[in-house]
Structure formats: structure tokens, C-alpha cells
Amino acid sequence: MTDASSSDLHVVEQHEMEMGDVIAEQENHEYVDDRTKRLLSELQKHWLTNYHNSREKALVELTERLHQEFLADQQKIRAELLQQFKEELEQTRAELEAKYRDQLKQESTKMLEKHRRELSDAKKKQWCCQCENEAIYHCCWNTAYCSVECQQNHWQNHRRICRRRKSSSGQIPGQ
Ligand SMILES: [Zn+2]
Numbered sequence: 001m002t003d004a005s006s007s008d009l010h011v012v013e014q015h016e017m018e019m020g021d022v023i024a025e026q027e028n029h030e031y032v033d034d035r036t037k038r039l040l041s042e043l044q045k046h047w048l049t050n051y052h053n054s055r056e057k058a059l060v061e062l063t064e065r066l067h068q069e070f071l072a073d074q075q076k077i078r079a080e081l082l083q084q085f086k087e088e089l090e091q092t093r094a095e096l097e098a099k100y101r102d103q104l105k106q107e108s109t110k111m112l113e114k115h116r117r118e119l120s121d122a123k124k125k126q127w128c129c130q131c132e133n134e135a136i137y138h139c140c141w142n143t144a145y146c147s148v149e150c151q152q153n154h155w156q157n158h159r160r161i162c163r164r165r166k167s168s169s170g171q172i173p174g175q
């Protein structure tokens with residue numbers, strides 16, 4: 001062997017060794033790659049599962065929240081409607097009461113007026129001292145009769161206090 005050939009052989013050997021290293025490394029790389037791939041795949045599966053679960057959970061939560069909001073809104077609307085209805089009812093009741101009070105006031109004013117008129121008329125009228133019918137004939141103060149008959153029948157009682165006694169000389173007026 002020459003130095004050169006020896007040197008060449010060394011180079012070849014070294015090369016072969018390097019090649020072997022590269023192959024080993026490549027194999028190693030491939031091995032790592034496979035492991036990494038598996039890991040990545042598992043991680044991906046894990047993440048996907050997590051993602052799906054989270055998404056499912058989020059959707060359920062969102063649905064639940066929307067449902068709650070819907071219920072709350074409905075309740076609010078119902079409460080508002082009820083409140084509005086109560087207010088309208090109260091207003092109607094107040095209006096009716098005011099109207100009724102006015103009518104009652106007018107009615108009672110009319111009644112009172114009528115009563116006053118009747119009382120006034122009654123006061124102006126005189127009543128028969130004998131039978132308490134409305135009087136037509138007036139004898140003297142506070143004494144009147146509905147008819148001559150009543151006046152004559154009452155005369156026995158009335159003659160002692162009759163204020164026309166002196167002027168009429170104890171005679172029955174009209175006779
Ligand atoms: Zn009479």
C-alpha cells in the first residue's frame with residue numbers, strides 16, 4: 001500500500017464512517033420524526049378533542065345564556081305589560097270615579113234644590129187646622145181651613161183664641 005492509497009483508504013473509510021453516521025443520523029432523524037409525528041398526531045387529536053369539547057361546552061353555555069336572557073326578557077315584557085295594564089285600569093277607574101262623583105254631585109245638587117223648592121213651597125202653603133189638608137180659607141194668624149165645613153167644625157175650639165173674634169163678634173167668619 002502506498003501512502004497515497006493508504007491515505008485514500010483512510011479517506012474512504014472515514015467517508016464510509018461519515019456516511020454511516022449520516023445514515024444512523026438519518027435513521028435517528030426518521031425515528032425522531034416518527035415519534036414526533038405520533039406525538040404531533042396525538043397532540044392534534046388531543047387538541048381537536050379539547051377544541052370540540054370546548055366548542056360544545058361553549059355552545060351549550062351560549063344556548064343556556066340565550067335561553068335565560070329570553071326568559072328574562074319575556075318576564076320583563078310580561079311585567080311591563082302587566083304594569084301598563086294596571087296603570088290603564090287605575091286611570092279608567094279614576095276617570096269613572098271622577099265622572100260618577102260629578103254625576104252624584106249634580107244629582108244631589110238637583111235633589112237639594114228640588115227639596116229646597118218643595119220646602120219653600122210647603123212653607124208658603126197653609127194647612128187646614130182641622131184635617132191637615134192644604135188650606136184655602138184663611139181665618140187669622142196661623143189658622144186656615146181647606147173648606148167651610150172644616151172651619152165650622154173647628155170653630156168650637158178656635159173661637160176662644162181667634163184673633164178675629166173682636167172684629168167678627170164671635171161669629172164664624174164668612175157667616
Ligand atoms: Zn180641612
Ligand SMILES: [Zn+2]
Nearest residue numbers: 139140162163
Ligand atoms: Zn181665627
